[in-house]
Amino acid sequence: MIKTLAVVGATGAVGQIVLEEIQKQGVQYEALKLLASSRSAGKTVQVAGQDITVELMEPAAFEGVDVVIASTPDEVAAECVPWAVERGAVVVDESAFYRMDPRVPLVIPEVNPQAIAKHQGIIASPNCSTTQMVVALHPLRQAAGLKRVVVSTYQAVSGAGLAAQQELLNNTQSRLSGQTGSAAIFQHDIALNLIPQIGSHKHAGFTSEEMKMVLETHKIFEDDSIAVNATCVRVPVLIGHSESIYCETAEPLELEQIFELFRSAEGVTLIDDLPNKSYPMPRDCADQPDVFVGRVRKDLNHPCGISFWCVSDNLRKGAATNAVQICKLLSAR
Ligand SMILES: NC(=O)C1=CN([C@@H]2O[C@H](COP(=O)(O)OP(=O)(O)OC[C@H]3O[C@@H](n4cnc5c(N)ncnc54)[C@H](OP(=O)(O)O)[C@@H]3O)[C@@H](O)[C@H]2O)C=CC1
Numbered sequence: 406m407i408k409t410l411a412v413v414g415a416t417g418a419v420g421q422i423v424l425e426e427i428q429k430q431g432v433q434y435e436a437l438k439l440l441a442s443s444r445s446a447g448k449t450v451q452v453a454g455q456d457i458t459v460e461l462m463e464p465a466a467f468e469g470v471d472v473v474i475a476s477t478p479d480e481v482a483a484e485c486v487p488w489a490v491e492r493g494a495v496v497v498d499e500s501a502f503y504r505m506d507p508r509v510p511l512v513i514p515e516v517n518p519q520a521i522a523k524h525q526g527i528i529a530s531p532n533c534s535t536t537q538m539v540v541a542l543h544p545l546r547q548a549a550g551l552k553r554v555v556v557s558t559y560q561a562v563s564g565a566g567l568a569a570q571q572e573l574l575n576n577t578q579s580r581l582s583g584q585t586g587s588a589a590i591f592q593h594d595i596a597l598n599l600i601p602q603i604g605s606h607k608h609a610g611f612t613s614e615e616m617k618m619v620l621e622t623h624k625i626f627e628d629d630s631i632a633v634n635a636t637c638v639r640v641p642v643l644i645g646h647s648e649s650i651y652c653e654t655a656e657p658l659e660l661e662q663i664f665e666l667f668r669s670a671e672g673v674t675l676i677d678d679l680p681n682k683s684y685p686m687p688r689d690c691a692d693q694p695d696v697f698v699g700r701v702r703k704d705l706n707h708p709c710g711i712s713f714w715c716v717s718d719n720l721r722k723g724a725a726t727n728a729v730q731i732c733k734l735l736s737a738r
């Protein structure tokens with residue numbers, strides 16, 4: 406049982422789902438604190454039928470807190486996470502800021518729960534696009550090794566926070582009424598459009614989001630030899646990231662074996678019936694905790710090549726659900 410649990414960024418796109426997931430997953434705590442910036446301090450949020458006032462996040466707010474789930478922008482995490490750790494709390498952080506720090510475990514409970522044991526006060530939850538891909542690849546890798554991954558993402562606007570969802574809705578209304586919409590959160594107007602840029606230029610023409618998919622996959626699987634090549638695209642969908650994944654295992658797998666691996670994998674739901682038009686789509690997968698897989702095919706030209714389609718709610722398994730699962734693992738230790 407956690408004595409005092411603090412949710413930082415409780416008013417954000419991810420933070421709001423964290424509050425739901427805490428109840429859904431049955432996290433046991435004596436007291437719950439909600440923290441955010443001065444923009445939201447003083448507002449009331451309902452959690453499990455109880456009104457809780459949002460407090461200002463400042464160093465003293467972490468006095469007496471045992472566990473923190475933090476969902477803030479990177480620069481805010483950089484400042485506030487040490488405040489909590491210095492006061493003895495363990496922090497599950499959703500931001501990208503600490504993920505590649507060698508002292509910080511980067512954890513997906515279905516894949517590398519053992520990594521939690523090495524924490525020194527901070528445990529990071531991975532990037533949303535990386536999480537769903539790694540959950541889906543894990544059973545294939547366990548059965549036959551993993552050499553190469555080529556992934557193209559179709560990422561929902563909610564990946565960029567609450568304000569981004571409003572930008573899609575406003576700009577779509579504008580377009581439909583014959584006007585042009587302005588772009589504040591995204592690089593271009595996202596309405597009825599696709600933007601092949603998520604994050605900033607990072608390395609050799611790849612964006613920061615694409616490089617996260619490479620580096621975080623290596624860290625979680627503890628294997629830098631896996632060749633990962635990502636192209637990340639923003640699409641005009643509210644919730645649910647989709648991914649077209651091509652991978653090459655070290656040993657060949659039969660198609661029926663691949664289906665069976667997906668069917669029995671923890672956290673994976675297989676929906677694959679093309680003749681009956683049945684496959685995962687983001688609208689159907691929103692609000693669900695799992696990673697959905699479908700359109701599974703063997704490469705016609707390579708014995709170890711496998712193609713599949715993967716969809717998951719970026720705010721749930723991509724963020725809040727994963728962080729709350731980590732919190733449950735922590736409190737069970
Ligand atoms: N959206 C997604 O799919 C995913 C997001 N993440 C990560 O989760 C984190 C949160 O993202 P998201 O919820 O989408 O973002 P939002 O913009 O929707 O929410 C941000 C939250 O952080 C709070 N915050 C901002 N600045 C401060 C501050 N100075 N002090 C205290 N609180 C502050 C906001 O509070 P206030 O109401 O006061 O502004 C709000 O609660 C980010 O690091 C993001 O990269 C990770 C995986 C997936």
Ligand SMILES: N[C@@H](CC(=O)OP(=O)(O)O)C(=O)O
Pocket residue numbers: 499500501531532533560561563564565603614617719
């Ligand atoms: N960048 C992701 C969401 C996200 O916030 O990722 P990260 O936590 O790695 O910054 C997206 O926009 O869909």
